[in-house]
Amino acid sequence: MVAGVAGGxxxxxxxxxxxxxxxxxxxSTAAGAxxxxxxxxxxxxxxxxxxxxxxxxxxxxxxxPAIALxxxxxxxxxxxxxxxxxxxxxxxxxxxxxxxxxxVLWSRSDSSERARWAxxxxxxxxxxxxxxxxxxxxxxxVAVGALLVATGMGAFLGGTAALAALPTVLLAMxxxxxxxxxxxxxxxxxxxxxxTDERRQRxxxxxxxxxxxxxxxxxxxxxxLIQRADAPPEVTxxxxxxxxxxxxWLYGRPDGGEERLSSAIEAMADRVEEHHRVAVxxxxxxxxxxxxxxxxxxxxxxxxAVNAAKHSGAAQVSVYxxxxxxxxxxxxxxxGKGFDPADVSEDRRGIAESxxxxxxxxxxxxxxxxxxxxxxxxxxxxxxxxx
Amino acid sequence: xxxxxxxxxxxxxxQPAGRTRVFLVDDHHFFLSGLRAELGEEFEIVGEAGDVDxxxxxxxxxxxxxxxxxVHLPGGGGRTVIEAVHRDDPEVRFxxxxxxxxxxxxxxxxxAGARGYVTKSISPSDLADALRRVHDGxxxxxxxxxxxxxxxxxGRIAGPVDPELDQLTARExxxxxxxxRGFTYKEVGRRxxxxxxxxxxxxxxxxxxxxxxxxxxxxRWATDRRLV
Numbered sequence: 034m035v036a037g038v039a040g041g042x043x044x045x046x047x048x049x050x051x052x053x054x055x056x057x058x059x060x061s062t063a064a065g066a067x068x069x070x071x072x073x074x075x076x077x078x079x080x081x082x083x084x085x086x087x088x089x090x091x092x093x094x095x096x097x098p099a100i101a102l103x104x105x106x107x108x109x110x111x112x113x114x115x116x117x118x119x120x121x122x123x124x125x126x127x128x129x130x131x132x133x134x135x136x137v138l139w140s141r142s143d144s145s146e147r148a149r150w151a152x153x154x155x156x157x158x159x160x161x162x163x164x165x166x167x168x169x170x171x172x173x174x175v176a177v178g179a180l181l182v183a184t185g186m187g188a189f190l191g192g193t194a195a196l197a198a199l200p201t202v203l204l205a206m207x208x209x210x211x212x213x214x215x216x217x218x219x220x221x222x223x224x225x226x227x228x229t230d231e232r233r234q235r236x237x238x239x240x241x242x243x244x245x246x247x248x249x250x251x252x253x254x255x256x257x258l259i260q261r262a263d264a265p266p267e268v269t270x271x272x273x274x275x276x277x278x279x280x281x282w283l284y285g286r287p288d289g290g291e292e293r294l295s296s297a298i299e300a301m302a303d304r305v306e307e308h309h310r311v312a313v314x315x316x317x318x319x320x321x322x323x324x325x326x327x328x329x330x331x332x333x334x335x336x337x338a339v340n341a342a343k344h345s346g347a348a349q350v351s352v353y354x355x356x357x358x359x360x361x362x363x364x365x366x367x368x369g370k371g372f373d374p375a376d377v378s379e380d381r382r383g384i385a386e387s388x389x390x391x392x393x394x395x396x397x398x399x400x401x402x403x404x405x406x407x408x409x410x411x412x413x414x415x416x417x418x419x420x
Numbered sequence: 421x422x423x424x425x426x427x428x429x430x431x432x433x434x435q436p437a438g439r440t441r442v443f444l445v446d447d448h449h450f451f452l453s454g455l456r457a458e459l460g461e462e463f464e465i466v467g468e469a470g471d472v473d474x475x476x477x478x479x480x481x482x483x484x485x486x487x488x489x490x491v492h493l494p495g496g497g498g499r500t501v502i503e504a505v506h507r508d509d510p511e512v513r514f515x516x517x518x519x520x521x522x523x524x525x526x527x528x529x530x531x532a533g534a535r536g537y538v539t540k541s542i543s544p545s546d547l548a549d550a551l552r553r554v555h556d557g558x559x560x561x562x563x564x565x566x567x568x569x570x571x572x573x574x575g576r577i578a579g580p581v582d583p584e585l586d587q588l589t590a591r592e593x594x595x596x597x598x599x600x601r602g603f604t605y606k607e608v609g610r611r612x613x614x615x616x617x618x619x620x621x622x623x624x625x626x627x628x629x630x631x632x633x634x635x636x637x638x639x640r641w642a643t644d645r646r647l648v
Contacts, residue, residue: 249492249519253519254448254450254451254519254540256519257451257519257539257540257541258450258451258454258540260541261454261540261541261544273541276519276541283522284522284523314563314564314602316563316564316566316567316600317567318567318570318571319571319574349602351602353563353567353597353600355570355597355600364601366601366602366603368602410601
């Protein structure tokens with residue numbers, strides 16, 4: 034038996050440290066309150082280390098070292114019993130049983146996790162049976178572990194209580210376990226689901242980042258090159274639009290569902306570019322959720338931008354929107370030919386009136402400044418009720 | 421997109437020395453050759469590199485006036501280049517460019533020491549103008565960069581505030597707003613009744629604050645907008 038202990042210890046260094054640690058804990062627990070045994074265990078685990086660490090075997094079969102560890106513990110317990118360093122059969126054996134169950138449960142979560150990862154890595158060329166098998170093993174281990182723990186607890190209670198009280202004790206245990214299950218069950222299910230969701234989310238976002246990096250390096254560069262080249266205007270516009278779309282996908286809010294002022298302004302700029310063959314540069318500082326007032330700003334600036342595209346002759350329109358706690362301000366500007374506000378054509382005035390009217394209906398205002406040769410700027414102001 | 425300051429180009433051609441010496445750093449081959457062709461006439465291209473190590477070594481070797489630097493580079497990114505070069509040679513000026521408008525990338529490279537930022541879709545003449553400005557010691561703010569900076573300095577911050585670094589003055593905000601609206605420095609000056617030089621001073625001061633402020637908002641803002 035002493036030789037068995039030594040052999041087991043010899044093999045021990047090739048295995049998962051988690052398992053070793055668990056076994057160590059089990060061992061000291063099984064030794065109970067005997068400090069001398071605790072120290073003896075320490076001594077035994079330290080002694081062979083210098084020579085053995087060189088041979089770091091990683092056995093394919095996780096069961097072998099676990100069994101070896103179990104034998105070590107069992108052997109030690111027998112030795113201790115013979116040596117009469119013993120707190121009594123009624124205490125030590127149940128504790129050892131429960132400890133063994135605990136170890137089985139712990140090593141289960143560890144190795145089955147690894148098996149699942151290995152299976153996932155091999156999924157494409159490998160066989161799906163393996164994954165199923167790993168799952169089945171882990172289920173068996175849970176069952177065995179739980180049974181061991183339960184038996185240990187039962188033996189402890191049964192040993193200390195009078196034999197006649199055993200049914201009552203078992204009943205009490207069953208009730209307790211059921212109660213715990215009812216209390217903790219739903220919580221654990223939710224926790225598991227959350228963990229799975231989180232992992233899925235993480236994998237998805239990692240993939241997204243990878244795709245984004247690739248697009249950034251290749252496609253965005255090509256689009257930038259096209260815009261710099263002397264390409265026909267339609268091609269340049271197309272490249273601009275694609276770039277804007279890609280950029281908003283790359284750097285936009287990940288949730289994407291709820292529209293915000295910044296994205297609405299970008300979309301507005303996109304529409305104007307598409308229909309009027311003019312470059313629209315939009316800069317938004319701050320952001321706000323969309324409401325009637327925000328929509329009024331978006332629509333009024335669209336009208337102003339379209340107006341600039343049609344009449345100013347400029348190739349570019351700048352849109353700047355700033356959200357402050359008490360107001361949203363928007364500037365739509367071109368560097369085109371401009372006009373004398375005192376002397377404007379009927380349709381132009383009509384547009385200015387429409388912009389002004391839209392802003393006014395929602396409590397805002399619009400000011401058009403222009404000078405011949407100096408371009409035009411439309412300033413839209415929408416006060417917000419400060420919350 | 422027009423870089424700010426794009427106006428009639430000739431900015432005092434009476435400088436005695438030869439052409440401005442420019443070093444190009446970009447890992448995209450096509451882009452690099454395009455740049456070389458565009459800028460070769462006005463500037464002296466003293467070297468090129470496609471990654472961080474090559475750039476650091478080449479810049480140390482050739483001592484350019486201005487480095488045109490891609491924000492995204494294999495081997496650590498543009499900011500690594502700036503930090504490494506500035507350790508020995510703080511005189512070299514950097515103009516960052518990228519296809520990306522991700523705010524945190526842009527702010528990071530400015531905070532590392534770049535004097536400005538333009539996007540790669542900038543027109544060749546605007547790019548030449550931006551290089552000239554950086555060579556003259558000015559800061560180059562595109563409307564988008566001005567927007568990013570205004571965003572970064574928004575709101576109040578908890579805890580002690582260093583007004584020298586953590587806040588923009590009303591004047592600086594006003595200048596940035598105009599730049600974000602698409603005005604050139606000259607136009608900003610005229611509208612605010614300032615000289616162009618004063619506008620440039622304001623912009624440089626904003627740049628300094630952006631580089632030196634340890635304002636909490638700056639970091640939080642960058643994390644808020646982190647990709648995915």
